[in-house]
Amino acid sequence: MTTTLTDRYVWTVTRHLPADTGPDVARELRGTIDETVEGRIAAGQDPQTAERETLQDLGDPDVLAREYGGQPGYLISPALYPEYVRLLKLLLVIVLPLALVGVLLARVTTGDQTWIDLVIEALLTVLSVGVHIAFWTTLTFAIIDRTRPESQRDRPLTRWNPDQLPTESPTRRVGLGATIGEVALSLALAALVAWQFGGVGERSAQILNPDLELGWQLAIVGLFGLDAVIAIAAWVMGRWTPALAAVTVAANVGAVILLLWLLAEGRLLADLAAVNDRLGWAVDQSAVTAVIGGAVVIVAVWESIEALIKARRGHRGRLAG
């Protein structure tokens, strides 16, 4: 027996329906299709075209199956979508910086990898943590959506109330989450640098020079601390002011001059030959110097531009408010 298009269509629509309705829907749908086809043939179409066009008009069988089964045709319903996006953003902003700091601290203190490996591992960790967060959040919301009674599908999980308004506003553009992230990152970097200058002990990689003059050491740690202070100041003021942007740019210019000068003098980095010997690395001193120099410039330019953009946005926001 050959299988007709109609057979395949009816089967596709009804195969996932529950056993108590599936066969009944199949019987009715088949009768309906047959009658529609006959109607078209009576109107002068040839049988093959009539069958094709009837099925074409009924459309995607999976869509029809969802209609029959009362199943939603989306992963996350429009009613839940805003809550989903809010939660996802919040989780990413808080967890990703923590993951980055965590992996850097853990790996640098054990120190059995090269710098390149460390950077790659940090990026991969942040990527996989981000993908995990997105996946599990999405899955949770999709399951919630599918297990809710049909009558509640057009409602959000919790009724919105004005207390949920974001802390940012036209005159207050700096969010708490982003501020916490920035402060945590700056302090972690300051701690990392301070720990390197303090001497890291036998088992870890001594990258920065612990014999650098105390004044320069304090200045460098202080510059990272300053980032945290600026982030807190911006949050307290509620927006990025031109003054804050100016301080940020000045601090970054100062940092670039200081760090490049110390690098060029060969005073910033420890003698990496000793690290190579002890940990079995094969790091080239001049290559590391070049990479760190480049990174310093890139980060400083990035931070300066970011500060200027934020200050400009804050200024416009104040005019609008």
Added chain:
Amino acid sequence: MSYVDEDRGAGHVQELRRGTVVLACLVTLSEPNYGYGLLETLSEAGFSVDGNTLYPLLRRLEKQGLLTSEWNTDESRPRKFYRVSPAGAAMVDTLMTEWTTLDTAIRALGERTTQ
């Protein structure tokens, strides 16, 4: 039936009709009818509905207790006949009242703004 500029009006007209499909079905099914027959009847009355909307809708209304159904196997082709239940008839009354109220309210709005 009047035709509106298709591109601009079609969306709004469709939106307005979508809400009235249920009422049209319930009203028509005071007499028993089967899916394809109902589609034809509605279409002849100038109320064209897509099959992929109508057929699942009949099932939904039946599940909600507004329609009852029965297979008719007397003829050569078995057909599933639907008709309104008492609850469905009560729903028709409710929806009809709402329909009239809306009609009156919309007309009243129109008259007030033209004055």
